[in-house]
Amino acid sequence: MWLKSWFIVAVIAVFVVLSGCTPKAAPAPAKPVTAPTSAAPVQRPEDAAWDKVVQEAKKEGKVVSYSFSMAGDVGNAVSKAFKDKYGITLEVIGGTSPVLIQRIRAEQLQSQFVADIGDLSSGRVVELKTNNFTASLKDLPILKDRAPWYTHPFDQDPDGHVLMYYPNVLGIFANTNAVKSGDEPRSWQDVLDPKWKGKLIIADPGINQTASFLHQFFKKKGVYNDNQVKDLGGQFGKFIPGGQADFARALAQGEGALGVGLDQAGANPLIAQGAPLKALDLKEGFLGLPMGLAMLSKSPHPNASKVFINWLFSAEGLKVWAEAAKQATYRKDVPEFTPPAGKMDLSRVYTLKFSDMDDVNNIFNNKVVPNLWKK
Numbered sequence: 563m564w565l566k567s568w569f570i571v572a573v574i575a576v577f578v579v580l581s582g583c584t585p586k587a588a589p590a591p592a593k594p595v596t597a598p599t600s601a602a603p604v605q606r607p608e609d610a611a612w613d614k615v616v617q618e619a620k621k622e623g624k625v626v627s628y629s630f631s632m633a634g635d636v637g638n639a640v641s642k643a644f645k646d647k648y649g650i651t652l653e654v655i656g657g658t659s660p661v662l663i664q665r666i667r668a669e670q671l672q673s674q675f676v677a678d679i680g681d682l683s684s685g686r687v688v689e690l691k692t693n694n695f696t697a698s699l700k701d702l703p704i705l706k707d708r709a710p711w712y713t714h715p716f717d718q719d720p721d722g723h724v725l726m727y728y729p730n731v732l733g734i735f736a737n738t739n740a741v742k743s744g745d746e747p748r749s750w751q752d753v754l755d756p757k758w759k760g761k762l763i764i765a766d767p768g769i770n771q772t773a774s775f776l777h778q779f780f781k782k783k784g785v786y787n788d789n790q791v792k793d794l795g796g797q798f799g800k801f802i803p804g805g806q807a808d809f810a811r812a813l814a815q816g817e818g819a820l821g822v823g824l825d826q827a828g829a830n831p832l833i834a835q836g837a838p839l840k841a842l843d844l845k846e847g848f849l850g851l852p853m854g855l856a857m858l859s860k861s862p863h864p865n866a867s868k869v870f871i872n873w874l875f876s877a878e879g880l881k882v883w884a885e886a887a888k889q890a891t892y893r894k895d896v897p898e899f900t901p902p903a904g905k906m907d908l909s910r911v912y913t914l915k916f917s918d919m920d921d922v923n924n925i926f927n928n929k930v931v932p933n934l935w936k937k
Contacts, residue, residue, distance in 0.1 A: 612703055623650055624651045628679065630656070631883075632883070632887075659771065663689065666680055681854075688854065688916050690858070705722075726854060729911065731906050732849040737839060748842070748843065762820050775851060777791065831888050840903045841904050847912055851913070
């Protein structure tokens with residue numbers, strides 16, 4: 563009996579020893595850990611639609627702007643930057659607003675379309691809209707956000723046909739070679755002094771709207787009464803043909819001592835080059851024209867036009883324009899490149915509204931100012 567018990571104990575002991583010597587099974591291999599994959603960005607329908615506009619624009623390859631604000635060196639700088647960005651050619655045809663609007667009107671009426679964009683004085687662009695020559699630009703991506711703007715481009719035209727992009731300010735500039743420091747007029751009233759008779763110049767009111775804009779400003783702000791407006795006409799020594807650039811050059815070359823109604827767009831590029839011009843600080847303030855731009859409804863290159871305008875109104879595009887034009891813009895994130903001698907106090911600018919433009923056009927078309935200022 564004891565032998566049997568001993569045998570059972572021995573078997574158990576051997577089993578225990580053998581169990582301890584048996585290698586443990588290797589653990590199951592761990593599953594590889596993979597980084598979570600992020601979902602591919604989903605393109606919004608509006609983004610896809612704009613991508614299509616850009617691709618079609620590149621196929622069109624060209625956009626033509628009839629431009630008051632981008633002639634000469636300004637247009638060259640803007641054209642180069644736009645071409646570098648998109649590979650699309652911008653052709654700028656510069657000129658005065660009255661001349662350019664006549665070309666646009668003739669093209670639209672005769673169905674011989676050349677211009678894509680009208681970049682003119684605000685009154686002229688409103689006139690284009692009134693004649694149903696413009697298209698809405700409310701779908702441009704760059705204009706969806708109001709945050710970057712002091713004044714949003716659609717503020718005066720919620721339909722999105724006439725876009726504002728810079729405040730062109732008109733005042734009185736002096737030729738510093740002809741006007742001694744300290745002797746400058748300090749108000750609009752001062753230029754009625756007989757000592758300035760024959761020393762004032764202005765863009766010819768028969769072919770340029772500057773005097774018509776000023777007439778509206780005088781009326782709205784009460785700068786002059788009717789008799790004083792007539793008296794002002796007797797102070798001019800010359801009416802300068804052409805546009806504001808011609809006006810600025812004439813003043814810089816000494817054709818007058820004071821340029822009445824000269825704007826920053828004409829004067830500032832010359833000031834930056836060293837011309838003897840200086841904006842006067844006038845107590846009654848200044849006239850601001852919200853410069854307008856529109857795409858024409860029968861644009862030959864509609865996609866390229868939209869891409870250009872969308873780029874121009876971006877911080878990148880307006881910085882290129884502002885640096886070349888030496889101007890301020892309505893965007894908060896674009897620096898002002900106005901030279902010191904061309905600065906005016908923007909807090910004292912009276913900006914004409916588009917609703918005033920019918921009056922301006924009537925004043926111009928009915929020759930109200932030329933009739934007052936006959937020589």
